[in-house]
Amino acid sequence: MQRRLGQSEITLSAVGLGLVDFAAGPGWLSRALFPPLDQPAKTAVVAAALGAGIDWFDTAEMYGFGASERALAVALRSLDVAPDAVTVATKWFPLGRTASHLGRSIGARCRALEPYPIGLYMVHHPFGFSTAIAEMRAMASLARRGLIHSIGVSNFSAAAMRRAHRTLAALGLPLAVNQVRFNLLDRRLETNGVLATAQELGISLIAYSPLAKGLLSGRYHREPALLARQGLRRRLMMPQNLRRTAPLIAALDAVAAAHGASAAQVALAWVLQRHGALMLAAVGATRPQQASAAAAAMAISLSAKEMALLTERSDYALA
Ligand SMILES: NC(=O)c1ccc[n+]([C@@H]2O[C@H](COP(=O)([O-])OP(=O)(O)OC[C@H]3O[C@@H](n4cnc5c(N)ncnc54)[C@H](OP(=O)(O)O)[C@@H]3O)[C@@H](O)[C@H]2O)c1
Numbered sequence: 613m614q615r616r617l618g619q620s621e622i623t624l625s626a627v628g629l630g631l632v633d634f635a636a637g638p639g640w641l642s643r644a645l646f647p648p649l650d651q652p653a654k655t656a657v658v659a660a661a662l663g664a665g666i667d668w669f670d671t672a673e674m675y676g677f678g679a680s681e682r683a684l685a686v687a688l689r690s691l692d693v694a695p696d697a698v699t700v701a702t703k704w705f706p707l708g709r710t711a712s713h714l715g716r717s718i719g720a721r722c723r724a725l726e727p728y729p730i731g732l733y734m735v736h737h738p739f740g741f742s743t744a745i746a747e748m749r750a751m752a753s754l755a756r757r758g759l760i761h762s763i764g765v766s767n768f769s770a771a772a773m774r775r776a777h778r779t780l781a782a783l784g785l786p787l788a789v790n791q792v793r794f795n796l797l798d799r800r801l802e803t804n805g806v807l808a809t810a811q812e813l814g815i816s817l818i819a820y821s822p823l824a825k826g827l828l829s830g831r832y833h834r835e836p837a838l839l840a841r842q843g844l845r846r847r848l849m850m851p852q853n854l855r856r857t858a859p860l861i862a863a864l865d866a867v868a869a870a871h872g873a874s875a876a877q878v879a880l881a882w883v884l885q886r887h888g889a890l891m892l893a894a895v896g897a898t899r900p901q902q903a904s905a906a907a908a909a910m911a912i913s914l915s916a917k918e919m920a921l922l923t924e925r926s927d928y929a930l931a
Pocket residue numbers: 629630631632633647670671736766767791792819820821822823824825826827829831874876877894895896897898901902903905906
């Protein structure tokens with residue numbers, strides 16, 4: 613299942629592999645925040661994703677200050693993947709910085725990913741010292757110099773997204789993407805104007821955390837003690853009301869059984885189907901089987917009745 617990235621020329625598999633789990637480096641904080649995967653384990657996850665039909669990877673400067681980007685490049689090089697065979701999406705971290713930093717730091721990003729080009733470069737969130745207008749002008753300059761192929765934003769509101777789009781359009785470039793959290797337990801984009809604005813302007817949305825960090829697989833409902841064993845970042849970011857979300861997990865299990873799939877795959881299929889071709893998803897994986905399962909979710913076609921059941925249980929969990 614291929615989807616076009618906004619109005620850009622780039623077409624990608626609907627599911628990409630998100631690499632925040634590749635961010636661990638030396639230091640206690642890093643170990644507290646991210647899973648302790650070594651390079652062979654990371655390479656195996658990348659190999660499984662590629663083998664199952666995933667053709668893009670989502671990383672960021674902030675994922676271990678380049679550790680995730682470097683691990684991806686090491687994995688792709690060791691698998692003999694040609695630079696034009698995959699698309700790498702990465703993100704500039706704006707906190708405490710102005711837009712001029714984009715030009716100063718692009719060399720470091722390219723070196724971390726060498727020899728893989730930056731197919732999509734996003735502003736990670738809207739909390740920089742510069743305006744979205746200044747950031748988009750700096751991004752456009754990188755695109756004109758051939759250092760990035762397309763431009764995106766992440767965690768931008770509808771209004772900020774519109775400003776970014778307008779600035780780039782005046783320079784003859786499309787805003788390809790807004791990457792935002794979207795899953796059965798977080799549907800804010802449906803009511804906060806982001807979805808409507810993306811539809812109006814032809815901007816793709818990349819759903820991040822499409823499995824609610826693994827919660828939608830049902831494993832924590834089956835074994836609640838597992839939650840306490842999660843790292844600090846997961847515990848802080850994962851929705852934890854197991855009672856309220858239990859009916860949704862039961863519906864995911866029932867639909868999954870009908871498709872010979874897992875609850876996690878059905879949760880991902882719901883994300884891909886809910887708003888059609890506008891939506892791609894960046895899913896995380898710490899094991900090769902999770903990456904291949906995520907890719908296989910692209911082949912699941914949920915009926916209107918199944919979609920309605922899952923959406924209704926999502927409504928209940930979110931009420
Ligand atoms: N732009 C942003 O601000 C932003 C923010 C967050 C994330 N992201 C991007 O989105 C990507 C994905 O988000 P995420 O990692 O936060 O959450 P996610 O994709 O919802 O969950 C990923 C986690 O779920 C578990 N999992 C994966 N497949 C599974 C399966 N088949 N069955 C059971 N569990 C499964 C794994 O955890 P275990 O190790 O526990 O098995 C995996 O690490 C990130 O890697 C990153 O690229 C972007």
